[in-house]
Amino acid sequence: MAQEKEIHFTGYEKQISNWTDLIPAERFTLLVLQTLTEVSKDPRGTYITNDRLSNIIGLSPTRISSTITKLKKKGYITVQRVGATGRYIKTRDYNHATYTRTIEEQVTGVIRYINKLLYDNPSNIDDLEEIDDTYRDAFMNAIKAYEGSDNLINLIKNSPDTFNDIDGVNEWLENKGFL
Structure with missing residues (x-):
C-alpha cells in the first residue's frame, strides 16, 4: 500500500484561520x-x-x-x-512582513486586549462585565482617530487606571466622543 503524502499548507492555514x-x-x-x-x-x-x-x-x-x-x-x-x-x-500581500490588518481585525484585537485587562483586575472578579460587540463601532472610531490599533493599545497600556474596569472604559469612550 502506497503511503499517502501529507500536504502542509502552514503559511496559508495560519493566514486563512485569521480571516474570522x-x-x-x-x-x-x-x-x-x-x-x-x-x-x-x-x-x-x-x-x-x-x-x-x-x-x-x-x-x-x-x-x-x-x-x-x-x-x-x-x-x-x-x-x-x-x-x-x-x-x-x-x-493584500499576506506574506509581506508588514502585514496590514483589516479594521475588523484591529477592533477584535483591541476588544480582546481590554477584556484581558478586565479579567486580570482582581477587583472585577465578583461582578465582571466584558467589552462585547456593542462596542465595535466605538472602538472602530477610536482606532481610526488614533491611526491604528497599535497606537490605541499603547495608549491603553499607558493608562491602566482608565481601562481597569468597565466604568472606566465607558467613561473614556464617552469623553472622547466614541460612544
Missing part, C-alpha cells in the same frame, strides 16, 4: 484571488471577470459580484476599474 470575519465562500474566493494575483505578471493584480471566477469557484456571477464587494469593503482586496467592464483585482 469571512464566511466560507468569501474565504475560498479570497484564496483563489490571492493565488491568481500571485501568479499574475501584472503589478495591478489579476484581470478576471465574474463569469470566469464563477466557473472556478462554483458560485453564480451575481454571488461572485457580491463577494467581491464584501471583500473590498473589508479591506482584503483592491479593485481597479479598466474601461467599461474590465477590472484588476489585487489582494
